[in-house]
Amino acid sequence: MVRRMPPLSPSKRTGRPRSADADRAILAATREALAELGWGGLTLGDVAARAGVAKTTLYRRWPGKNELVVDALAALFEERLELPDLGSLRADVQGVVLRFARLLNLPETRTALMAVFAEATQDEALRQRIREAIVERQKLLVLTGRQRAQKRGELPPDDGEADPRRDDMIFDVVAGSVVHRVLVSSEPVDEEWADRLALLLVGGLAALS
Amino acid sequence: MVRRMPPLSPSKRTGRPRSADADRAILAATREALAELGWGGLTLGDVAARAGVAKTTLYRRWPGKNELVVDALAALFEERLELPDLGSLRADVQGVVLRFARLLNLPETRTALMAVFAEATQDEALRQRIREAIVERQKLLVLTGRQRAQKRGELPPDDGEADPRRDDMIFDVVAGSVVHRVLVSSEPVDEEWADRLALLLVGGLAALS
């Protein structure tokens, strides 16, 4: 979860504390409104109303729509992305691709993820926030998967140190391909497609070494 | 170029004809404003002002911001994407990746492409327009590149008919990876990265057959 606006003085102990219920209600309302109205239709006033909260309360915690949505998405990525060991690199890749595609097919994700990426191209702070809340979490999966494959002997062990360039590229390829398939081409990501992508990657990785 | 709004009566010939200058000025102004202000800051009123044109004139030709921007981008994709024969599949892939990345790094593209994709997730007509104006053009490159490689003998010839699933996947992987690298990870796409992606793909393609 990304850090939101702190009470102005970082850790003062005085005054009425912020309501944790409000936080939860706002994020839930955000996801609900996203699913219902899409990014373009989402209104901070509406979110506040759904959450049973005043607009000011919302603005006290998040500087704007972008940051709020990033945090709302972050919660989803937090609970939905994991990488069970499926026995082989190919199966692991297929698994994560399917999981990620399923996440992208939620109505709140479909409409919002591209939108915050788009906003982020003009806003470094937002980019940073996305990186922390979403991207790094996904990258971790690549790292885990690669190490697991090395332990299994499917990939050669690192001599000395791991090559971050390789992990980064794999990450861009996996995430980018799935996002593009789902949100641009709007074609389904089924088991077969996921498996063929896994095959392509495993084959390509061999060529890379 | 995507079809814009036709003059209401398709074949009436009377009255003052629409100015073609206005069209060009509007699209140029759109690109300029995109580069300067980004998608979020782009205003149709501002575009009209830059183009020296009344807002009405603009709305007579395009239904809204989304469609206008798609057309403005389409022109860029039209003139910037081509695939010279570089002698090998790997070089061809590297070439198209570099070209595409360069296109994505234009300020008007950076900010606008993701945004229209995002809008399109909620708007089938827009999705169709994007497909015609942008996506199909890119897909053609994959087709061309694959056929060239088959002619060279780098890939096995199709028995009977081509497999569109394979072309589609390659397209999603190439386009998705580059977009993600440039716009999400915001890391540079240099010759080395492009070559390594090409290597991965060529290696993977072998495994796929």
Place this chain on the structure above:
Amino acid sequence: MVRRMPPLSPSKRTGRPRSADADRAILAATREALAELGWGGLTLGDVAARAGVAKTTLYRRWPGKNELVVDALAALFEERLELPDLGSLRADVQGVVLRFARLLNLPETRTALMAVFAEATQDEALRQRIREAIVERQKLLVLTGRQRAQKRGELPPDDGEADPRRDDMIFDVVAGSVVHRVLVSSEPVDEEWADRLALLLVGGLAALS
């Protein structure tokens, strides 16, 4: 009537002209809302709604609540204040006092006049606007009444030129007394009170000469 915000370029002839209906509807709605809710309860959003007009239309014509209300009051002063010749100075004074008191007892005037005076103490432009729209109109009555009394021989003719100091003082005394009686003391201004004030003034004027 006070001049409102002019279309930015003073006398351009182009574009859709401002609706005169809107002007009338807005001023009427303002008076209605004032009477119903009082100055403090009056909301520009509410006025716009009553007038069947968008808030922006209202702000295009008046810079704010103060100026709008001054104009709305000005219309009342325009139509309600006149000075019929009642035959003697004393009767004329009594007449104008009664008329003025009746005007101040309208619910829209009661609540609004003091409020704009109060606002004006901090805002020279507003003060100027009030002077033009309201005060000068009242001062004119003093001038007329004095000249009439001189013609009748009730007051000595001016030797050479009129003394503006005398007119100004009479004006402050009449207007101030009535306003104070009605709005501060909140006692009624009936024929008897008005006559006694007239008597006081006529007697005092003799002493002043």
Place this chain on the structure above:
Amino acid sequence: MVRRMPPLSPSKRTGRPRSADADRAILAATREALAELGWGGLTLGDVAARAGVAKTTLYRRWPGKNELVVDALAALFEERLELPDLGSLRADVQGVVLRFARLLNLPETRTALMAVFAEATQDEALRQRIREAIVERQKLLVLTGRQRAQKRGELPPDDGEADPRRDDMIFDVVAGSVVHRVLVSSEPVDEEWADRLALLLVGGLAALS
């Protein structure tokens, strides 16, 4: 001084007593803020901050802005209005007019007095409060001045009982004229103007009898 909100249980003796310093600090801060920002710009939050006091403390003592300001003004009227015997009715009137005008020219009074009058037209309780805190104090001056003049023989003695109608009218005329001169006409009240007003009144009073 008007009574403010009492501690809820009227005669309980337990608990921490209210700080008298806070009272003084709040009223002083109110006057300061009034002088600086005017009625419209005065904010209870700002007053509390200037007084070094929490908003709650302020609301515990006064129900709102109106009442607070009335009390703040009342203190001024208490200390500033007195009527030294200047030897004649005319001089006494001139004296009180000058004193009153000087009071109205204080920045805190200029802006606030009209404003609370305006608020009071819609709020009987506030009107009552103003009467007690401000108006009655001024009326007393009229009473004193009249009695003094009667003692001197400048005015005929009351046969039996005093006529309150006469005192009330004089009060409305004096207070109203000065307020109007200073706050509406925004012309100076100098010795000459004050003397001419006194002359007018003394002359008029003779006519009234």
Place this chain on the structure above:
DNA sequence: CCTTAAACGAGACGGTACGTCGCGTCTTTCA
């Protein structure tokens, strides 16, 4: 001296109105 209960500072809270901005439509005049 120690309890106890109210006052206190701080600041979050639900509201309401603000004045602005951009949208997409409309009504003018001009060429």
Place this chain on the structure above:
DNA sequence: TGAAAGACGCGACGTACCGTCTCGTTTAAGG
């Protein structure tokens, strides 16, 4: 009759104060 100019209805924006509400802390009086 198309185009410029700009007013219009609409709806969201982000801000400012309002008056209320929790908190934890302080402070006098009374047991």
